Amino acid sequence: MRVQIKWGAPPDSKENAMSLHDIFYRFPKEFPLPFVLDGATGTALMAAGMPAGVCPEKWIPEHPEVLCEIQRRYYAAGSDAVLAPTFGGNRLVLERHGLFDCAERNAALASISRGLGAGLVAGDLSPTGKFMRPFGDAEFDEIAKVYAEQAASLEPYVDFFVCETNISLAETRAAVTGIKSVSNKPVFATLTVDKSGRTMSGDSLLCALLSLAELGISAFGTNCSVGPGDMLNVLEPLVPFAAGLGVALIAKPNAGMPQESAEGKKFDLDADSFGEYAPKFLEAGVYVLGGCCGTDDKYIKRIREAVDAFEPLEEIPKKDSSLLVCNTKEVAEIDPARLPEPVAADEELFDYEGEYALVRVMGMGDVEFLRDNAAMLPCPIVLCGDRDLCERVIREYCGKTIYWE
Numbered sequence: 001m002r003v004q005i006k007w008g009a010p011p012d013s014k015e016n017a018m019s020l021h022d023i024f025y026r027f028p029k030e031f032p033l034p035f036v037l038d039g040a041t042g043t044a045l046m047a048a049g050m051p052a053g054v055c056p057e058k059w060i061p062e063h064p065e066v067l068c069e070i071q072r073r074y075y076a077a078g079s080d081a082v083l084a085p086t087f088g089g090n091r092l093v094l095e096r097h098g099l100f101d102c103a104e105r106n107a108a109l110a111s112i113s114r115g116l117g118a119g120l121v122a123g124d125l126s127p128t129g130k131f132m133r134p135f136g137d138a139e140f141d142e143i144a145k146v147y148a149e150q151a152a153s154l155e156p157y158v159d160f161f162v163c164e165t166n167i168s169l170a171e172t173r174a175a176v177t178g179i180k181s182v183s184n185k186p187v188f189a190t191l192t193v194d195k196s197g198r199t200m201s202g203d204s205l206l207c208a209l210l211s212l213a214e215l216g217i218s219a220f221g222t223n224c225s226v227g228p229g230d231m232l233n234v235l236e237p238l239v240p241f242a243a244g245l246g247v248a249l250i251a252k253p254n255a256g257m258p259q260e261s262a263e264g265k266k267f268d269l270d271a272d273s274f275g276e277y278a279p280k281f282l283e284a285g286v287y288v289l290g291g292c293c294g295t296d297d298k299y300i301k302r303i304r305e306a307v308d309a310f311e312p313l314e315e316i317p318k319k320d321s322s323l324l325v326c327n328t329k330e331v332a333e334i335d336p337a338r339l340p341e342p343v344a345a346d347e348e349l350f351d352y353e354g355e356y357a358l359v360r361v362m363g364m365g366d367v368e369f370l371r372d373n374a375a376m377l378p379c380p381i382v383l384c385g386d387r388d389l390c391e392r393v394i395r396e397y398c399g400k401t402i403y404w405e
Contacts, residue, residue, distance in 0.1 A: 158185070357380075
């Protein structure tokens, strides 16, 4: 259903009526909003007979009927889209399983979901398992190329891309950059976080939202790791920022937390208990919903019921983030009337004291220093100096920075 939100007008007035698409303007207008994704694929495949420890991208083409049945049930339960079974389909992951046919395998896997002809299909991309500089040896362009290769092979078969279960902002930025280098289709991005809203790398969700919005994502949020209650707690504070940026928020929680039982590991929320959170997400302003580990079509049906009954009439607050900068952990607001003095891009930055530093970039040595060390600096940075060189820094900067003339 199309939801109308009234901005400063009585409920029966047609003036000033805005749809959710008008507010979250980066979300594809041809997709409904609220938007229902699917539930778990991995745990559903294992429940249907896929052995533990096998490579799903190898097993699924040998048993396509199992995936088809799972995804038919998701569509029937109310999913607007399902994710193609390409979660571990990037070249680096496939090669660890002895598979060296990345393009062909991704095309074959996506065509299984596309062949159902029942709704939208997303290309699913996940981490490579490599850590990027300065915490690993992988280069930004190297990782971006891996995602570009996978996205290019999926592009003819999918309607949009979901880059999910990310544990670091750095790799997520490389993934989005790679995808957008080969496709103009919408990109959704989700990170997996703990109850405090931090990734395993310590990245802040707000920093990730601000950073990835600069790259042009359509939707942002979290998946996996926690149940719906904890996920709601970490996403709700982002709503004003997301509304200001025009980026819809995504929640794909697990079916609670795993518990040991006589039957093995089981999640502690059934579909009805899980479904009680769907209206709470919608009322908070989180409009792209689905499920992760432990969920199935019964859980998605509860989400669909909540979406179909949802009719918000209250204004969604917006936060202007145009003067916000961040690294992976901290956010600062620029005061144009009180800019700090420019400083050099050198080792003295490690001892800088201030909410943010105005860094002068004048040569390739400055670019290389910031590329290698920006993630370890104590505060966000704003750039000045040579515009072209600053643009090179911005491309790989893990956070959000601004060029200040």
